[in-house]
Structures are given as structure tokens and as C-alpha cells.
Amino acid sequence: MKKDIILAGVGGQGILSIAATIGTAALDAGMHLKQAEVHGMSQRGGEVQSHLRISEDEIASDLIPEGKADIIIAVEPMESLRYLSMLTHEGWLITNTTPFSNIPDYPDLDRIVEKIKSIQNHVAVDADAMAKAVKAPKSANIAVLGASAPHLGLEIGKLENAIRKIFATKGEVVVQQNIDAFRAGLKASREYKS
């Protein structure tokens, strides 16, 4: 099993927590992992992305080749489209639909959603609303992770264990909020009709 994953969002939206969770679950499954992060200047409210590669075999490159990503997981709709050329022919685009509009010329959201829905394999969910509905307003990122879970090739139980591990230092309340958000995303994804 091998999955090449692009994570996308805006600095501060928590894509590194998604990466850490998938990474922890993959290690738990005895897999190899490489994850290229973005630090420094680009974090200040700018676009951020991370290349996450998990595989049963050794991984050579830290970067995923163009057109070879199996999944794009995005916490923001415009950012979900920015790395589209990275996606393989049958790849999955999993994204939040709530925009993070911190630029004056943010494009028309309808056009963005239309483009997302034109991708054959996609899941577009309002992760912000889902996270709020389960009283976990800060966990929209983990709701998106939940929406991606059926396509990661990892056991759901292993992903939930990873969430418990990653958020353990923040206390039981935060852990449960993230589990709830994850499950809400997972449910929405399983019921999703494109």
C-alpha cells in the first residue's frame, strides 16, 4: 500500500495536525513515511501545503511528483484547487467548502465549488459547520481528515488512536472534540453523493 497525499490550506488552519495524525497512524501500521512541511515566512496567513507520503516500501523523494498524488486534502476550497496538477488521473479531492477570505480579490465561491465538483472523485463538505455542530469549532481540520478517511487505506481505529495521541497533551475535552469532528466528517463522506 502506498498513498501520496497533498495537504493544503492557509497558515494557521492546522494542516500539520492532519499530517501528524495520518503519519502517526501510518507508523502504527508499520509503514514508511516522508513528510515535507512549510515553515517560516509562508506561515503568516499565506498559502501552505505539505507533501505526505506513506508506503509499505522505502520512499525516495520527499516531494511527490506532479500528477502522482492519490489524494488532495484541503481545509480551504480555493487552496484545494491550487495543487490540482499534482493529482493523479483517478485521484481524490477532499475539501472543506468554507472559504478563508483574507485577500481582497478572493474569487467567486460558486466558480470554485463548480470546479471542485467537476473532479470525478471528490468530497466537498462544510467542515466548519460540521465542527460547530458537534461543539468542536476549532476542529474543522480534523473534520476534513474524517472526510478523507475512507480513501486513506488506513484503519479507522488507527486514525482515531492517532488523534488521541496527537491531542493528548491538550486534555480529554480537546481529544473528544476532535474525535467527534473526525466522526462527523467520516459520516458525511460516506453519505456523500457527488
Add this chain to the structure above:
Amino acid sequence: MQKLLLLGDEAIAQAGIDAGMSGIYAYPGTPSTEITEYVQSSREAKEIGIRSNWSANEKTAMESALGMSYAGKRAMVCMKHVGLNVAADGFINASITGTNGGLLVVAADDPSMHSSQNEQDSRFYGKFSMIPILEPNNQQEAYDMVHYGFDLSEKMKVPVLLRITTRLAHSRSGVFPKQKKEQNGLKLPEDLRQFVLLPVIARKQYKRLLSHQPEFVRLSENSDFNKYFDGEDKSTGIIACGIAYNYLLENYEGKNIPYPVLKIGQYPSPLKDVERIYDECEQILILEDGYPILEELIKGLLNKGKRIRGRLDGSLPRDGELNPNLVGKALGRKFESRHAAPDFLRPRPPKLCKGCSHNDSFLALNEALSEYSRGRVFSDIGCYTLSALEPLEAINSCVDMGASITMAIGAAEAGLVPAIAAIGDSTFTHSGITGLLDAVNNNSPITVLILDNSTVGMTGGQKSSALGRIEQICKGIGVEEEHIKVLKPLPKQHDENVSVIKQELNYNGVSVIIPRRECIQTLNKRMRAKHKAKVADIR
């Protein structure tokens, strides 16, 4: 031993701890910052007493590390590539003095300028000082090279340069640690004149360095970090340096590469292997993530030999970071992507945080300057450099650490009066103080804004060497007390701040204005920690 999941930077730090390092010296700079931060937050490092406080700049870091080496202990010094420019004096001369305890210099280059003003290749500096250079292709090699580098430094009595790039620094992967080593004891050099670079001694020491060069080549030829892989198809031979080797492997997805391949991780280049691949193959493709250093060397000025392909002949782009696709294209691969990003997407550049004090400082400065012609604000390296972009468009230069004050001096002397310098607190103590001294000695008509957010903001909130000292430093240098003004950069203070700045712009001498308000990121972090402690208390 258990496998650790580490960033390249963290692998280097853990290796330092395991290899008996006694101290790490650094000034924060992307992508090198996490090396020192890892040591600072390591309980193990604390227990065994590894010193790890931030230095005022890369030069002081380099020299302190050299001092620790003089005293017989292992020292690491870390910096981003442009930091090596600041440390260059000490760095180059350390190859002449040689070392006593192991001295490892880590330079983190930033091809593609993700967070930098240029993409200079630190291997040039290593070659310039004629010392061995190590360049890992993955996190495990980065870890192993720290152990090897310290041993090599002690064996050959020279500093060793470990060169990494952003991609390795900030990528996470599994690392197997090695057996831990004890720190060295205090032991001075056998020759107490070894570090005295008087010409008569320096000439001898320089000859020693020169005489070691053939041995450095021999060590590279026998190094485990340099490997020759034979291939049936001799139409092309491939030399892949550092992380570029991974991109080559990626294009064959675990299958055998048909061409002979020379993987290089240690310099000076392994001459025998380079000669073999050149003689065996019809043409050579060179993959380097950085400047085409090896390519130039092998090609030579006249390029009358075999065809050498790489960044200089257009097989690969001349600038920017390599990736699997670029390397694939150089190998004649074609890539097709069914998907393409739509053209209506907009860039989302980084910007100052909501509530950032710099925003209020520049709004006030912009208004105070509205009666003058534009183009008089010289600035520096830090978060505030973002004020060059919309909507503030407040500054007109960003060159190197400290250049704001000194460029303002020159511009004022050319007739641009008033000229303004805008520099951060940490950048000021890094390299701004000497410039301010020049301004005082010249009585230059400049207004210096020292934007004091009480931290090194851009790299994530490290402790600033300037903390609580700025006014004292300015007074000590000789700035007149009545022209040192402290402001509170807040929207409600705006009018008052504008009037103070206007007043100082009119002064025909050196003024220092210090807009002081804590970085919103470190403030939030502090408040969260305080809240957490309070909650824990109640429980």
C-alpha cells in the same frame, strides 16, 4: 534502537546530543532554526548540560563555537545560508587555525528562496575554506553525518561543513539513532600558538591546510556517503549530489537505473569516481540542488571534453529547487497531468498578523511621511519586511541584517533628508548597533525606528538579544537622550505617534524612535500557557 520520526533539522540536533556535543551556537534563521530549538527543548540535552542559548548573530555564534573547540570540546554552530556571510570571517579563518575539539558548521541553504533573499550555495564556502563538506540525501544520513563529521573534524583538526537545504531541513522521516558518546573533557590544544594567526604562524598553518587537501580527496573516495552504482547503458552517466539523488531514484520507482550513477555526499569530490564515470560514459548529467558547482568544475572553462548536462546547458533550470519532475524531464521523461489548476485562483501572500504592532507603526510612519516625497524608508530582515507589500507599501529596501541604518546614512549623505531606517529589535542587536554608531559619529540626519516586538518574530518567537536593552544601547553609543522616543503602537495612540515621528523627522541629527508592543503571536502563546497553568492550579 527505536526509530525516531524527525525533521532533518531535528535529526541533526539529536545526532549532536548523541555524538557528545557540549554546545550548540546559533542565531535563528529559516530553515535552520529547529536544530537549536530541538536541543533547547530536549530534556536529555539539559540533563547532560549541553549549552544552547541563542547568540546575538552568526558571527558571535561561530566564534563561540570555535572557542569551545579550542577548549577541546565538541561544538556545533548552525545558521541559514546567508548567516554564513555574517559568520564568514570566523568561518574561513577557522580553517587556518584548525580545531581542537570537533567543530561542525551546519549551513541550511534555501533554493527557491522559500524564506530568503537569495539562494547562495554554501558548498562554495566550504570549497573556499578548503575543508570537507558533507551533504546528506535524507534524514538518516543527516544524523549519521553529524557523528562522522565530529570524528572527521577531530581526526583532521579542521572544521567540517554540513550543508543541507530547506527540503531536507523541513521534511520528516524515520531515523535510527546510534550508540551515545560521552562529551570530551576540557583539554587545550597541544600547541598554544595554534590559534594565533600572526602572519608568521598563519603561513605555517595555511601550508598545513594545503598539505591536507590530497587526504581530504582520499577520504571522500573511501567515504560511505559517496557511492558508485554500475549500469549497463553507458550513453549517460549521472552524478547526483545530496537530496537530488532521491529525485533520481523516484523516477525509477525502486527499479534498477540503467545508467552508471555516482551519488555524492562528501566533498571534495571523489576524484577517482568522477574520473571513472567520465571515462566510462558518453555524456554526463549532473544533478545538484543549488548552484552548478560540480558541473562548472567538470565542464571547465573551455568545455572541450564530453557533453556535460545540467543547470548550465538548460537540461535543468538554472535557478530554483529541483524536484522529481525536473529531474525526470532531464532524463527524457514525459509527464502528463489530466488536472490543471484553474486560472481564476489568486495568490495568497503572507501578511502581517491581525493585531500586529508593526501595522500600527507603519500606519503612523506613512502618515508622518505624507508631506515628503516617497522612497525614503530603508528597512531590514524580519516580519516587518512584509510592509513593503499592499496595503502598507511602507518600505523601500530589504537587503541584509542591519542594512537599514547604514543605507539610510549613505542616502542621507547623498542628499535624501530625512532618510528613515526601520529595523526590528533582534535585527538591531544582530547587526544594527555598529551602523547606529556610524550614524552618531557622522551626525547623520536619519530617523531610526527600532520596531520592538520583544522577540525574533519571523522565525517563530525566539528570545531576542535586545530584550530590555535598546534604550541603554542607544544612549551608550551616543544618541542624545532627548531624541530617543518610545511609542506604543496602538490604533488609539495613532495621532500622538504621528506627531512624535514628524517632530523627529525634522531634527537634523540622529533620532531613535522605539515603537514597543509585544508580538501578537508570542503574547497569545504566553496567555494560553498562563491560562493552562491557572486551570491546572484550580484543579
